[in-house]
Amino acid sequence: MHLTLAKRRWLWAYAFLLIPLVFFLTIRIWPAVQAFKLSLYDYNPLDTEHTFRGLGNYSDLLHDTIFRRALLNTFLYVLYGVPVGLIVSLAIALGLKRVNQFRGFLRFLYFLPYVTALVAVSWIWRWLYQPNGLLNNILHNLGFRDLGFLGSTGQALISVTVVTVWYGLGFQVIIFLAGLEGIPDVFYEAAALDGATAWQRFRFVTLPLLNPTIVFLAVIGVIQSLQIFTQICNLTTNGGPLNSTTSLVLYVYQLSFQTLPARMGYGAAITVVLFVMILVITVVQLTVLTRRYEY
Amino acid sequence: MDDQFPTQVTRRRFLRIAAGTAAGGVLTAVLAACGGSSNATPTVAKPAATQGPTVAPFATIAPAATTAPATGASTTTASGSAAAPATSATSVTGSAAAPSTGASAYEPKNAVTIEYWQYQFDAKVNLVNKLIPDFQKQYPKITVKHVNFPYADFQTKVAAAVQAGQGPDSLNVYYGWLPAYVQSKFLQPLPDELFSVDKMEKNFYGMVQAAKFNGAYYASPIAVRVLALFWNKDMLKEAGFADAPKNWEDLVKVAQATTKRDASGKLLQEGITWGPDGQGHAWWRECLNRQNGLMPMSEDRKKLNWSDPLGVEAFTWYTDQVTKLKVAEKGFYTDDTTAFKTGHAALTVDGNFRISTLKSDAPTLNYGIATLPEHKSKATFASFWCNSITRKAGDPKGDKFIAAALFNNYLSSPAVQKQWTPAVGELPATPSVGQEFLNDPLYKGFVSQLGDAYATFYISEADDRQAVIDATDQVILKGVSPADAVKEAQGKVQAIMDKYWANQK
Numbered sequence: 001m002h003l004t005l006a007k008r009r010w011l012w013a014y015a016f017l018l019i020p021l022v023f024f025l026t027i028r029i030w031p032a033v034q035a036f037k038l039s040l041y042d043y044n045p046l047d048t049e050h051t052f053r054g055l056g057n058y059s060d061l062l063h064d065t066i067f068r069r070a071l072l073n074t075f076l077y078v079l080y081g082v083p084v085g086l087i088v089s090l091a092i093a094l095g096l097k098r099v100n101q102f103r104g105f106l107r108f109l110y111f112l113p114y115v116t117a118l119v120a121v122s123w124i125w126r127w128l129y130q131p132n133g134l135l136n137n138i139l140h141n142l143g144f145r146d147l148g149f150l151g152s153t154g155q156a157l158i159s160v161t162v163v164t165v166w167y168g169l170g171f172q173v174i175i176f177l178a179g180l181e182g183i184p185d186v187f188y189e190a191a192a193l194d195g196a197t198a199w200q201r202f203r204f205v206t207l208p209l210l211n212p213t214i215v216f217l218a219v220i221g222v223i224q225s226l227q228i229f230t231q232i233c234n235l236t237t238n239g240g241p242l243n244s245t246t247s248l249v250l251y252v253y254q255l256s257f258q259t260l261p262a263r264m265g266y267g268a269a270i271t272v273v274l275f276v277m278i279l280v281i282t283v284v285q286l287t288v289l290t291r292r293y294e295y
Numbered sequence: 296m297d298d299q300f301p302t303q304v305t306r307r308r309f310l311r312i313a314a315g316t317a318a319g320g321v322l323t324a325v326l327a328a329c330g331g332s333s334n335a336t337p338t339v340a341k342p343a344a345t346q347g348p349t350v351a352p353f354a355t356i357a358p359a360a361t362t363a364p365a366t367g368a369s370t371t372t373a374s375g376s377a378a379a380p381a382t383s384a385t386s387v388t389g390s391a392a393a394p395s396t397g398a399s400a401y402e403p404k405n406a407v408t409i410e411y412w413q414y415q416f417d418a419k420v421n422l423v424n425k426l427i428p429d430f431q432k433q434y435p436k437i438t439v440k441h442v443n444f445p446y447a448d449f450q451t452k453v454a455a456a457v458q459a460g461q462g463p464d465s466l467n468v469y470y471g472w473l474p475a476y477v478q479s480k481f482l483q484p485l486p487d488e489l490f491s492v493d494k495m496e497k498n499f500y501g502m503v504q505a506a507k508f509n510g511a512y513y514a515s516p517i518a519v520r521v522l523a524l525f526w527n528k529d530m531l532k533e534a535g536f537a538d539a540p541k542n543w544e545d546l547v548k549v550a551q552a553t554t555k556r557d558a559s560g561k562l563l564q565e566g567i568t569w570g571p572d573g574q575g576h577a578w579w580r581e582c583l584n585r586q587n588g589l590m591p592m593s594e595d596r597k598k599l600n601w602s603d604p605l606g607v608e609a610f611t612w613y614t615d616q617v618t619k620l621k622v623a624e625k626g627f628y629t630d631d632t633t634a635f636k637t638g639h640a641a642l643t644v645d646g647n648f649r650i651s652t653l654k655s656d657a658p659t660l661n662y663g664i665a666t667l668p669e670h671k672s673k674a675t676f677a678s679f680w681c682n683s684i685t686r687k688a689g690d691p692k693g694d695k696f697i698a699a700a701l702f703n704n705y706l707s708s709p710a711v712q713k714q715w716t717p718a719v720g721e722l723p724a725t726p727s728v729g730q731e732f733l734n735d736p737l738y739k740g741f742v743s744q745l746g747d748a749y750a751t752f753y754i755s756e757a758d759d760r761q762a763v764i765d766a767t768d769q770v771i772l773k774g775v776s777p778a779d780a781v782k783e784a785q786g787k788v789q790a791i792m793d794k795y796w797a798n799q800k
Contacts, residue, residue, distance in 0.1 A: 016311070019318040045454035046479035131626045132561070140561065151626040153772050237572070238761060241768040257450045258757040260475035 032275075035268045043265035050265070057269035067270065069243045070251040076157055077164070077228050077247065082221040085165045086214065089172035094206075096173065097180055107174070114170030122234035125163045126150065129235075156240040163231050168224070172217050179213030180206070208293040215289045219282055226278050229253065248274050401488045402701070403694035408438040411682075411702060412453075412463035414446040418651070418719045423706075426714075430705045437698040457481065457687075464688040465699040468514060470505050470679050471753035477508045478798060482683045484511035486691060489704045499724050502677040505750040514681035515707040518721030520646045521677045521748045522574055522582065523740045524668060525653075527553075528661045530564070530641040539642075539665035543586075543612065546642070546668045550622035553641035566622035568643040570631025575613075576763035577676040578644045581751050582667055583609040585674035596752045597796055601785040602778070611777040614770045625771055636660060646678070647741045651720045664740035677748035679724065682706055754795045762787045 003011070039058075042051045061067050096106060113121060128134045129149040136146045149159045187205045196204065207214075229249040232239065238254070239246030248270055255267040413419060420443050427439045442463065444452045456462030468476065476482050495503060495512045506514045524546075526539040534552035550566025557563055569575065580601075584591045589605035592598065600606060616623040628634035635643040636657040644667065653660060667675050682703040688696040705711065712723040716732060722741055723729045729745055732738040753759055766780040 012311070016314045016318065019322060023322070044479055045458050046476060046481040048480065127629070130629055131624065132628065140559070146561070151772075153768075238764075241772055242765055254757070257454075260450075260472055260755040260757070261479060262450065262454065 035271055038265055038268035039272050041265040043263070043268070044261045045264060046261070053265070057266050058273075060266065061269060061273065066243055066246065066251060067248075070239075070246045070248045073157060073243075073245060074226055074228070074247045077161060078222050078225040080158065080161045081164050081168075081225050082218060084161075085168050085172060085221060086217060088165065089169050089217075090176055090210075092169065093173050093176035093180060094202075096177060107177070110173050111170035113167050118167060118230045119234050121167055122163060122231045125159075126235050129159055150236050150245075151241060153241050153244040156236060156244045160232055160235050160240075160245050163235065164225070164228065167231070168221070172221075175213060175217055176210070179210050183209045208291070211289075211291055211293060215286065218289060219285050222281060222285065223278055226274065226281070401486075401697060402434065403436050403697045405694055406436045406438070407694040407698045408440060409464040409688070409695055409698045409702065410440045410442055410462070411465045411467070411699075412442045412444070413467040414449055415443045416446070416719075422714065422718045426706070426711060430702060433705070434698070434701055437701065439702055460687075462687050463685055464695050465702055466683050466685050467680055468683055469756075470514065470516070470681055470750060471756040473506055473508070473513055473681075473683075474752065474754045474795065476683070477513050478795065481686055482513050483686055483688065483691065483696070484508075484513055485515060485684065485703070486696075486700050489700055490515060500677070500726060500729070500745050500748065502679065502748050502750040503724065505752060506681055514683035515703050516679040516681040516724040517706050517712060518715045518719065519677050519679040519724050519745070519748070520648050520721050521675045521741050521744050522578060522644055522646050522667060523675070523744065524665045525635060525643045525645050525649065526663050526665060527635070527638065527641045528663050534641075539663060540668050541665075542668050543670045547620065547622075550616070550642060551620060554622045562624050562627060563639075565624055565627055565634060565640045566642060567616060568631035568634045568640045569617055569623035569625050569627065570643070571764045571767045572760070573631045574645050574676075575631070575767075576760050577678075577751065578667075579610060579613045580759075580763060581676040581749050582674050583613060583670075585749065586667075586670040586672055587612075588671045592752060597792065599785050599789050599792070602782045607778045607781050610766070610781050614767055614777055617771050635662075647720060647722060647738070650737060664737065666740055666744050673744070673747045675744045675748050677745070677750045679721075679750070754791050758791055759788050 040052060040054060042053050042056075044050070092110060096103065096110070099106060130136070131146060131148070131151060135149065139145070139147060148155050150156050183206065187209070188201060191201045191205050227249055228247045232245050232247055232250050233253075236245045239250055252267040252270050252274075255263045255270070411423075413423060420441070423441055427441060431437060431439065453462065453466070466482075468482075473482070490512050492507070492510070492512065495507075495515070499516060500519065502519060503512075503516055506512050506516070524539055526549075530553050531537075531539070531549060534549070536549055536552070540546040540549045546567070552566070553564065554562070554566040555564040571579075580591055584601070584606050587605045587609040589600060589603050589609070591600055591606065593600065601610075617625060628637060628639050631640070631643050632645065632649065632652065634640040635645070636653055638657075638660060647664075650664075653662065666673070684696060684699045684703065688699045690696060707724070709723070709725050709728045712725055712728045713731070715721060716723055716728075716738070722732065722738060722745065726745070729742050732742045735742075751759075762784040766784040769775040769780040769783070770777050
């Protein structure tokens with residue numbers, strides 16, 4: 001068979017892509033398809049037979065109060081966590097860019113939380129949030145009343161969000177820094193020459209040209225927040241007082257691995273719902289937020 | 296892409312080689328992981344703190360200094376195990392087994408290997424590892440493979456193994472999980488030859504009935520755990536009490552006298568710990584209710600009685616500790632165990648498994664153990680881990696099943712129980728062995744309650760516990776009336792029970 005040079009290179013490319021693709025399909029895609037299938041059954045791994053329920057699991061979801069609560073909580077995690085995280089990390093990145101001394105050390109400090117194990121971070125914060133812990137001691141010394149933090153139905157979710165934002169700062173700051181470096185100084189000079197104030201320079205030069213970075217971080221942030229699990233599990237063990245911190249993934253975990261008999265099919269249905277949510281939200285985000293700025 | 300051909304070729308070449316090696320490496324790793332056995336690898340990880348059933352798989356215990364009680368050859372009656380007790384106090388030397396005269400034809404025909412799965416709890420694992428050679432000496436045809444895994448992975452490990460067609464022949468399981476496991480037909484009934492109903496009911500405390508389903512026993516215990524009142528002797532003495540409270544009224548008095556707050560009202564020391572997520576839920580469900588004269592569940596295990604006025608009264612008495620009397624506080628020093636062991640609480644209700652934690656984490660704490668304060672009657676909550684035979688062991692006439700049954704029988708024998716208590720801290724499951732610990736200062740408070748100990752029939756222990764925790768939170772955080780909170784909790788758990796019985800054919 002006579003192959004042109006182009007064709008041969010094409011073949012090599014796909015040959016090498018094939019191996020990780022097969023791996024990816026087996027490890028990621030096939031189990032996801034199986035999860036779809038699982039959601040149609042009443043599935044207890046210890047049983048020998050499993051009843052087919054069609055869309056029964058999904059109709060059960062409509063009446064499940066805990067599911068509704070978990071859904072609400074998950075949305076709140078996104079709503080509170082992502083914008084705050086982006087704003088704070090952008091502010092820090094802008095500040096870091098201005099700083100001349102100890103720049104490397106400061107960047108290292110900000111990135112450190114992200115490198116630490118999230119489980120360890122959660123447990124230290126849990127200790128800080130105790131009714132007679134450090135934070136309440138500080139409040140006490142300042143003359144304020146103690147706060148319930150993780151023990152209060154109203155404050156627990158926000159307390160968890162604070163930890164999430166704190167933890168993610170490092171990653172977002174680094175990405176923002178990279179994005180900021182990508183904006184040529186020429187534009188700032190031109191803007192300054194035209195008499196733009198600092199705020200105007202920020203609004204008309206920095207923000208638009210940071211758009212790809214912001215979109216990237218927003219999409220990643222939303223996806224991560226929708227899947228939030230580790231910090232909730234470690235800060236509030238079983239979803240906080242009266243399910244005030246339960247997220248969808250935590251609820252799936254409880255259904256599949258704590259409830260007896262296990263309800264993996266029902267849990268799989270929730271993961272399918274989550275998948276659809278993430279897909280829709282991501283597509284919407286990408287279309288709405290992405291803008292091209294040509295300067 | 297074609298313009299920088301010469302430089303791209305060398306870089307590309309390098310990238311090709313790198314990609315090829317990486318892909319090859321990944322592929323081999325994947326094949327190795329898939330091809331290897333899916334048995335749980337023995338881990339030495341310390342199990343996480345309790346959030347599961349009333350277990351305390353905490354870090355290693357120093358085996359108690361008390362020597363094993365004097366040995367009397369108390370072999371169990373009838374066929375099966377003839378484990379003659381070890382003569383030396385600490386070691387498990389291969390004792391010359393005196394095979395029982397009714398020498399069972401109940402033995403495997405050929406050499407067989409069985410898998411025994413037990414969660415990682417250092418004291419238990421070490422003891423079983425010592426016992427296995429002794430057992431294998433008595434039954435040379437049987438080889439036992441001891442597999443361990445972290446407690447937190449229990450459900451996932453078992454589920455994954457079953458799906459893969461592998462797993463244990465004999466499984467050490469928490470009694471509260473038996474109903475669900477039995478309903479899935481994952482466990483098989485224990486054979487009559489060794490575990491007839493008569494024998495079980497004669498040899499073990501009443502709580503073992505929790506392992507009885509459809510007229511047969513599905514698991515046999517080695518040791519049990521009960522709840523008792525731990526009290527801080529120094530704090531009580533300071534408040535003028537020489538001994539632990541014996542009833543509900545005294546408990547309130549002691550708790551009120553030992554609660555300390557600073558000038559601004561901040562709690563410094565609580566009279567009694569608040570731990571519905573620890574043992575508190577079991578204290579109310581099985582103990583306070585019964586002590587108040589109410590059986591929390593109907594005899595046929597089908598209906599809950601929590602919302603009975605007596606149950607609500609008990610629940611109100613319990614939650615009043617936080618809301619009205621203010622002798623306990625939610626989250627004080629993280630949880631009940633931490634508050635007590637760091638010396639910030641005068642009283643706590645906990646199980647005998649806590650002794651090992653206190654020994655390692657608070658060796659200088661001056662505490663005592665007393666029976667649970669009674670009211671109209673006595674009652675305490677009992678729980679136990681027990682050994683079962685899974686469907687993987689196969690046909691009851693097959694060698695694997697027989698081997699698993701013999702091993703379970705050996706583990707449940709009085710000789711093993713006598714070693715179990717000093718090493719692990721759990722109490723013997725057989726009354727005759729339990730009596731021998733009645734004078735031990737550490738175990739007295741527990742053993743004396745064994746006659747009034749009741750094991751809750753759990754279907755989904757996690758949901759049952761969470762329902763009670765939610766009920767307490769509703770009262771404490773949301774000001775809901777105890778009656779309404781109990782009713783809602785009962786509704787949740789009753790729904791689970793109804794579903795279970797509907798599936799029961």
